[in-house]
């Protein structure tokens with residue numbers, strides 16, 4: 338049997354505050370096809386990323402993750418699917434400030450119901466160059482180091498799909514390249530498919546555009 342697409346999305350429309358905020362006709366993502374969701378600020382990138390992670394469902398249209406209809410499986414089903422198959426690097430990293438780097442990763446495994454895996458966890462920290470900082474608090478790290486913790490944490494449950502929301506927009510060209518290289522390299526090493534939501538057109542030199550969003554109000558009716 339052929340492997341299922343990670344994502345199958347058709348005719349999705351979502352509204353908020355009485356207006357359409359997202360309109361996407363089609364997106365399918367086979368395993369291994371890394372790429373970009375490109376669009377200007379306010380075009381619905383974060384909304385779409387949250388849908389792909391099963392954090393919310395569209396008002397209209399169909400959306401499946403690994404062949405599971407995200408609307409049909411309910412909240413608990415979406416939570417399970419996300420824990421098992423999706424890693425997210427949020428724009429505002431959302432690290433837990435009160436616990437160490439390693440504990441941030443341990444907690445992510447625990448919350449997903451995964452068994453402890455100290456070796457896997459330390460290997461992952463070493464891969465992102467943070468083995469020496471495992472006991473540090475996030476506040477003791479540089480912003481770039483914190484971002485690497487967030488990447489490691491997103492991969493700690495070995496997701497099939499790695500989502501990253503605007504990982505580079507605040508960075509200069511050198512650091513922009515470094516972050517995308519890191520995401521791609523770690524996705525490949527983990528066997529995950531990387532989808533980056535961004536308005537940063539610099540990334541087009543490193544990843545293909547899989548979907549270009551426009552603000553729904555500005556689209557032709």
Ligand SMILES: Nc1ncnc2c1ncn2[C@@H]1O[C@H](COP(=O)(O)OP(=O)(O)OP(=O)(O)O)[C@@H](O)[C@H]1O
Nearest residue numbers: 353354358376377378379380381382383384385536
């Ligand atoms: N709950 C909500 N109620 C009303 N409007 C909303 C809500 N959530 C999002 N929006 C609006 O929907 C649009 C898309 O928001 P979204 O955050 O997905 O955009 P984005 O492409 O990620 O933007 P950015 O590049 O600035 O992060 C915006 O105009 C936003 O104001």
Ligand SMILES: [Mg+2]
Nearest residue numbers: 382383384503
């Ligand atoms: Mg956004």
